[in-house]
Amino acid sequence: MSEMTGQIVEVVVKALAGGVFVLAFAALTEMLTPKRLAGVFCASPSVALASLIVTAAITGVPDVLASAQGMQIGAVGFTVYCLVAVPLLRRWGAWRGALAAVAVWGVVVAAGYALAPQGLLGVRTTAVPGPRPQPAALDLAPPPARLS
Amino acid sequence: MRLRLSELRRPPKRDWVARFAFGAGVSALAGVVSVLAGPRAGGLFLAFPAILLASVTLIAKEEGVRQAVQDVGGAIFGALGLIGFAVVVTLTVTVWPLWLSLTIATLSWAALSLALYAIVTRLRR
Structure with a gap:
C-alpha cells in the first residue's frame, strides 16, 4: 500500500x-x-x-501525544467560542452569531498555536520508551574452578 | 440524573443521519489537517465546535434562539472539561496503556463539566 x-x-x-x-x-x-x-x-x-x-x-502513541497537545489549544478556543457565542447569538441570531463565534475560535486557536505550540503544559513530544534491551544470552556456565 | 431508553425513539431518522455526517465531517477535517500539517495541528480540530454549531442552528430553528443560547451556556462547562480531557491524555498517554489513559480522560471530562455546571447553577439560585 x-x-x-x-x-x-x-x-x-x-x-x-x-x-x-x-x-x-x-x-x-x-x-x-x-x-x-x-x-x-x-x-x-x-x-x-x-x-x-x-x-x-x-x-502510534507519539502522534496521540502531539494531537492531545493541539487539542488543549483547540479546547481553550472552544471555551472562548461558547463565551462569545452567547451575546453574538442574542444580537445577530443563530446563523450569523454562530459563524462569527467560529471566526473567534479560529483567531484564538491560531494565536494559541503560534504562542504555545507545545500546548498549555509545554510538554515536549518524546518518543515512547521501548522495551529494555535484554542480554543476548544468559551465561549459566559455572565459573572456572581455581586450581590453586 | 437518569437515563431513559425510550427517549431514543423521539428524534427523526434524519437527525441521526445529520449527527453522523457532522461527526464524520469534523473527524475527516482533523484527519486531513493531521496528514498535511502534522498531528499537533490536526489536534486543534479535535475541539472544533462543529457539533455545537449544528446543534445551535437546529435548536434555534425548532425551539428559538433563547433555547439555543441556553445550550451554548451549558456547552461552556463541557468545553472546560475538554481542556481537562486533553491535559489528562497529554500527561498519561506515554505512561499508561491507551485504554486507561482515554478512560480516565473521559471520566475527568464528565466529572469536571458536571461539577462546574452544578456549582454555577447553585450559585445562580
Whole structure:
C-alpha cells in the first residue's frame, strides 16, 4: 500500500469512527434527564476519542501525544467560542452569531498555536520508551574452578 | 440524573443521519489537517465546535434562539472539561496503556463539566 493510499485510509477510518462516536454521545444525550444538561454534552470528547484511538492504531502513541497537545489549544478556543457565542447569538441570531463565534475560535486557536505550540503544559513530544534491551544470552556456565 | 431508553425513539431518522455526517465531517477535517500539517495541528480540530454549531442552528430553528443560547451556556462547562480531557491524555498517554489513559480522560471530562455546571447553577439560585 502506497503512502498516499495509507493516508486516505486513515482519514476515512477516522471519519467513520468519528461519526459512530458522535452518534453514541448523541444517544446518551437523548436518554439523559434532565434535558438542560444537553448543552454540556454538545462539547463532549466524541470526535477526540474516535480520532485518538485510530491515531494510536495507525501511527502510534507519539502522534496521540502531539494531537492531545493541539487539542488543549483547540479546547481553550472552544471555551472562548461558547463565551462569545452567547451575546453574538442574542444580537445577530443563530446563523450569523454562530459563524462569527467560529471566526473567534479560529483567531484564538491560531494565536494559541503560534504562542504555545507545545500546548498549555509545554510538554515536549518524546518518543515512547521501548522495551529494555535484554542480554543476548544468559551465561549459566559455572565459573572456572581455581586450581590453586 | 437518569437515563431513559425510550427517549431514543423521539428524534427523526434524519437527525441521526445529520449527527453522523457532522461527526464524520469534523473527524475527516482533523484527519486531513493531521496528514498535511502534522498531528499537533490536526489536534486543534479535535475541539472544533462543529457539533455545537449544528446543534445551535437546529435548536434555534425548532425551539428559538433563547433555547439555543441556553445550550451554548451549558456547552461552556463541557468545553472546560475538554481542556481537562486533553491535559489528562497529554500527561498519561506515554505512561499508561491507551485504554486507561482515554478512560480516565473521559471520566475527568464528565466529572469536571458536571461539577462546574452544578456549582454555577447553585450559585445562580
